[in-house]
Amino acid sequence: MSDKSYQIKENNQVMIQGGEKKVMKKILSVALSTAMAFSMFASVAFGDDALTSQQKFDILKEEGIFTGYPDGTAGLDKEMTRGEFAKVLVELLGLEPIQNKASFNDKNYAAGKWPAPYVEAVYAAGIMEGKNTTKMIFDFNGNITVQEMAKVLVTVQNLEIPSETNNNASNWAKGYVQAAINAGLINSSVNPLANANRTQLVEVAYAIYLAQNKPKVASYDVQEDGKVVEFTLANSEKVKVTLETPLKANVATEVKFTYNNYEYTESVTWVVTAATKIEGVSATNYKELTVNFDGEVDTATAENEDNYKVTGVTFESAKLSDDKRSVTLLVAENSANNLPQQKDAKLEINNVKNSDGSRTFKETITFRAVDTQLPEVTEVVGLGTKAFKVVFSEPVQANTAANISNYKIDGKAISGWVKFTYPNVAFITTDIAVGEHTLSVQGVTDFANFQVKPVDVQFNVAEDTTAPEVVSVKTKDLTKVEVEFNESVKSVDKVYHTSSSRTADKVEIKDNVVVLEFNGDKKLSLGENTIYLQGVKDYSDNSANREAKVTPVLDTTRPVVNDVKVEVEDNATVMTVEFSKDVNLDDIQKRDNFVLKNSKGEVVTDKGFNSGKPVNAPAYVVKDAKTYKNRVEIRSIGKLPAGTYTLEVANIRDTATIGNTMLPQTLTVEVTNSETLQVVRAWVDTTSSNDDLYIDVQFNRAVAVDGNGTALDINKYSYVTGSAYKVFPTKNAPQPSLRNAETVRITLPKKDISADELKGAELRVVNVADLNGNYLTTAQTPIADSVAIPVKSAKATAEDKVTVEFNGNITSVFSSDFYFGTLRGTAGEPKYNDGVTKVEFTLNGKFSDVTNLPLLTTVANPQSSDNLGHKIAKVDGLQITDGIAPKAIEARSVVGDVYVDIEFNEEINVYFTPDAFKVYVNGGEVKVKGATKASANVVRVELEQPFNPTIPGAQVSVPNNKNGKYIVDLEGNAPDTVYESIKY
Template sequence: MSDKSYQIKENNQVMIQGGEKKVMKKILSVALSTAMAFSMFASVAFGDDALNTQQKYDVLKEAKIFSGYPDGSAGLDKEMTRAEFAKVLVGIMGLEPIQGKASFKDKNYKASKWPAPYVEAVYSAGLMQGKNTTKMIFDFNGKITVQEMAKVLVVAQKLEIPTETNNNASDWAKGYVQAAINAGLVDAKANPKANATRAQLVEVAYDIYLSQQKPKVVSYEVKEDGKVVEFKLANNEVVKVTLETPLKANTATEVKFTHNNYNYTESVTWVVTAATKIESVSTTNYKELVVKFDGEVEAKTAENEDNYKVTGVTFESAKLSADKRTVTLLVAENSANLPGQKDTKVEIKGVKNSDGSKTFNETLTFRAVDTQLPEVTEVKGLGTKAFKVVFSEPVKSTTASNISNYKIDGKAVSGWVKFTYPNVAFITTDLAVGEHTLSLQGVEDYANFKVSPVDVKFTVAEDKAAPEVVSVKTKDLTKVEVEFNESVKSVDKVYHTSSAKTADKVEIKDNVVVLTFSTDSKKLSLGENTIYLEGVRDYSDNSANRDVKVTPVLDTERPTVSSVKSDVYGNTTVFTLEFSEDVNLTDIQNRDNFVLKNSKGEVVTDKGFNNGKPVTVPTYEVKNGKTYKNHVVIKSIGTLPAGKYTLDVANIRDTASIGNTMLPQTLSIDVTNTSALKVERAWISSDSDNDDLYIDVQFNRAVAVEGNGSALEINKYSYVVNNVYKVFPTKNAPQPTLRNAETVRLTIPKKDFSNWKTELEGNFLRVVNVADLNGNYLTDSQVKISDKVTIPVKSVKATALDKVKVEFSGNITSVVSSDFTFAGNIHGTAGEPKYDNGVTTVEFTLDRELNKANLGQVTTVGDPQTSDNLGHKIEVLTGKDIEDGIAPKAVEAKTVTGNTYVDIEFDEKVTVYYTPDAFKVYVDGTAVEVTGATNASDTVVRVQLAKPFNPTDRTLGGQVSIAKGKYIVDSKGNSADAVYQEVKY
């Protein structure tokens, strides 16, 4: 049994995890002595320099390491006998006294006397050998010297003996004494040859005792996205602490944990550069939403406003801060405001962190509350003809453009206002050189709060220089941003290369001029381009022609599908593919670029898919009147059956000037929620060795082997005995390994159990926090631990009179056809096993047909050889019913000329469920209107017509068709295959 414990927080529960047993075990597995020390000396810190010798003695006495004299005194000035020293040594080193033994021949030394158990313990541990090893004399009543005490403590602590010494000890003891002095166990001023006092031993014993009680934290490592901290202690132990609340990146946080009954409080900082999570979404006004990350994010995806969605709101831009950690989203001026005073969701998708290791796809909640008045943050003179006013938040154009809201030096302004959304107003008016005072009132924000009346002083200087270009940058071949050294009022003409290639759009945003060349004939060339800006004018009417050379930075990143989701609206299944960037409309409308397959890898041929290709042309997604060119919508015709699908996507280009084509991707799609990840079985393996026990745990599908959901972590497994959870000792046990994709092997040392067969076999294994490869978590599952495994037969179903499908609850890889007999004496040939989600399906082709009226049972031989991929054989079947899975079949369709119906007869009793698009009747090759379908009898379906059945061309006659689906169903729920019958009349 282990005497050392780790306390690990897992899933908000504290679990005690055992460790390796030492030869010299640590004393006080409960915190008795520590608690006593704190209670006795609450006003004094519990440390080396905090307590005097008497107080240290009292602590050791409470720990039963020292014993007082009958009168209650400590006798600190008294000398120690060798027996007394042995008793103290047993206490501080955590040795077990040895009873009933007397190895030495001292007079009056007997096993029944008090010294013997302690002397025998230190002798057995090799710490003290006695005064005369030949005659076996211990001299337990003799005094122990300082140098003798030093030797014993140096040996016990396994200290290194120095080669250079500087002490007065005997020659044999010099090295031991020097080692003790260097370690602080012996005072350098003490006389090594003198008898040791109890006070000296108290000091030494207390230091050793205290060092064993609470090892310090020497380092830590943050793991699992800030959820786990591993602390390394001075004694080389590692304590894993799982936090209830993950750490905030780059923020010092106090982490408290308990280990070996000692409380630790450590300051931990999780240092990260790339963002790992979204810290917050907040706003202080109704036009700006601020998203804060805990680290740096990629500018390209973070500044794509289409990656952020709030219902009913259109974002105009997304601006990343200089430290690359905060994105400010600006709501378009003509868009609805952020919803005020209520919880609102923002969907953030496709934003990558700076190193590309994480893409954020999250929905968060915020509440827009504006309680702040708008303020003036800057007033700047723009020469002698204009000035600029900057507000603290977005303000309404109607109020910011009202010239009557501005006064200069107490007088009305004669001029006009040019407002640039969201918060900059340019006021054109004549101004004298010198200091002026702007008086401002009446400007409103989007919460209808008006700026407080304010007077702001600013200085006007004469400006005679035209704007100069500071920098230029491009976005692909279509957009150029030219930054100037001052605010730009207007630009007369912009073009590149030749005057014919004028900009399609020119936007002036304060000191930045944004140029768009969207027409194919006007796009920039791949090499160096010269941008000409004629008549660049500032607010002092200084004007000049400027030109700047720029080589476009091309978009060379291929688009990828970053996510796909499935929704059902009415009778339509809708797939929405989100791309990493805008994609080409022509490419997405090409249906050949998409192929849908079912879980078996077969192309889907119905429900609006022809050989896997969508019948309905894919489109961009449109929400709230906005077209999202990075979202592609594919619709079915009728609801697809629930299950797993894959969608192959290829040949889609982005909207870059030189389109980048995606690499082919295969997307996994769940039309409905996938069945839960679960543990199928657990068993003690027959190949366990003499020292280790192998417990194999099999899941119903492949499990994750890295990340938070990794199945290869021993602390996710425990066992249950009498409804009590017990943790596998992890100090000795290695981490789990994979036997195959869905099977994990636990290696457990047998020595950690008193009787592993009774403790494990027949009891339950508990598994938590394991995920499959798609991130679906098994939150908590229990399964009985078996001593052997047989694979059960889940179901047997006839799909035709000569076809039977057998389902096994396991991954069957070897099927022996002769193991099985159907309906008493019919045999079959097994097809290829098909494994999916913990179940293997095998289809048998029978050598003769079953009796439809009585399908019979399936049996196996007494020792079947059919087995799974680990060699486990299937269960023995003495008789399992064959279920009816045979689809009803149309025998004939007939009617009478002039009747308004067509009757279809089936080979068994059926029930009809009418759906308009599923039932069609043709007369002379032309579709006629169908008004309904009912049961004319148990085996006949009557299709109602709007007009009498009257063929004119006997060669064409009539036909009736019914789509495949749950439209015609037998008593067992089997739906008919697609029907196409000539109508007899």
């Protein structure tokens, strides 16, 4: 080694250290700290390393240790020269390049050439001496071999050279190579004479680099919905950091952490394509509601309008935006109500999936629809010389948009007619010349009753001589086809596919899109179909026959149950099973596909369930005159006891042409028996002699008087007369008050509103809760003009008993008020529950014919009253309904002793379920095959095999019939256990 003083870099300061020993001390301090880092020779690419050689090269290049080729590539498969290796060593070991010196005699080697400073540095440090020390030839352009690299490693680490060797290296290198092999730095199978490639050098350099430097963050992975970030360091170690505040999707955030005494500050962006949350719901008019997500959502579920619900509102469509991040809901043109105006309302979102299916949204969002903008004309398009199209900025009222007098061209009235397409497009048919024109629009009104901002719009008219051309065609399963044209379509004469007999069952034109439906045996085939459209006409009356070929995309997604909701209605527990898509009617009506179990895992055997299977056939949910084919209702008979149940659902197919069958699911069902809050009745007090008018509203239980659900807020009450929606005058009116826990009084000045105006009106109540936080769904009930309490119903429960129901809390009952046909009765104790009072009367005789019950009447001025002192209303004739259970008269053997007939005293219906009917002969059970209605009042039980009815003790029974209701009369009354001896 040379004995020269030499510069090395330490902490970015240039130091002068004299002599070879000091230089080697510095090098060894670096090398010894990384002694085993060079084990790459045993496994060139570190098989357990998370980083590739390319990634390591990129890191080293960023640090200036490596330089890529001029074309930007790393050239990892190429071999490396001795001069290049010298440069890498200098950068890695912190040596200082020596300028203005050329110790070697290589051709083209000079102090001004790029290799010289690095070659001189490693030579001065004693790390590399050159190929020929006598002639001073370094061979900087020659390739470095594995054995030459081994010598450098052994020299840097000051390893002991063994006396015995077993390798095929050159004689001078055998000791160095053996030392490297013994230290585990070189695999004995490596050829020492081979040239080292750049990949091998990158691995060596990277190992040295890591030992000397704080490892950089190579990558990161955001986990657990942005709550955790896992960093991968350059040395392949992983650091998991839990954040106090979760990351926001697609927003760069600084994350700080400490690891191995190194402090890190990294910019982290949680890149989210699929939506993770609902960002908000907004409505700037009363017909459209927009749901915004923070990422993309699944088209099929997002555009299913059944997955969105606002009480009292029917949605016609759900349209997903082009970026798949927002859904616009359009209220149906014939919806009973628009969006609630300027008051809080709730949107229920169910079954909407994000784009990768990792999340299903099920939330209730509060929104307030506020329309403060005038409608505007956003587009006017000439449709040839016979029509033009006007597009408005929001939904507008059809009667105003279709009024031809609201449009003028070039300042002149138009002679023609208007075809309005809900929600916001008007097609005006009129003769119009080629050229530029000015359209003036006024008088068109939106659903906030704002008129369109008067505007003059320039538009151009050109001659149109070409019939509409097909732009695209797409299908939904095998039944629905959408054909898009290059211009607005006025009409289509006929549509069919394959043959003229397979005509479309429905043709709907929406501007330039024609929507077709083919049902039944007219459905499309699985392969390519040709759609024929005859007489496709535009608004210039250009007409042509068009055809389009399409191969249907089948629906192959299985339905799943997303939720089970439980409510109590009419003294029954109602479970609503919500599926992810529409399901097959035949499948849901099969009782075997639903099994209810209690918290112990036992099948439920009463309250309308037999071996866990519902006695009442499950059915689609029908609400607001709409059938929801993705919601199935299972109704018990009587309330199920409160508790935790499981509902097993299986074998349900969707409504796809080739039905997809769900995988079996087990759902947890919580039964609380808490019914929704309801309005029992409302009435206006017209007898008041002071200056105020009173409206009393009675709920079915005590209501909240504070918080969001308070009933004492006048803004939660309004009324509807005819089709007009009105709010109560509040300027001079106090807030509502309580008359008792469940009755609210609204006080209104007579000068602001009259009783006559309220007669025949309906009271509308929203967002009122009971004391347990159960909210009233929007209620609309008639406002009675009398305080008298109506009798709700009367039902005979036995031949000498009648239960009378009143809408109110009746506390005083006079038996002398009531007549039951010609019979009188004695009133029992009034029982008040859930807004209704029941009173059982025991009659002084029996009904002669339970199938022809008499009327309930009262005296002219009844004295029975409620807890507010209101008398009940006079009853002129209320039909007493049949609540009397049918009776079995006898059972007899018939038709070769394979059947048993059970005769009842009135007409009945029968619902056969396995194990409901039992037949015993001589103490042994005979297997029952089925049960049907043989005649009006006879149930016929079919047996698996004949029996001998002459044997004493033959009996037929229907145990627990009252709970299961396998046999009922026409009013649904069920006898208790049926148990009859069989007659021959």
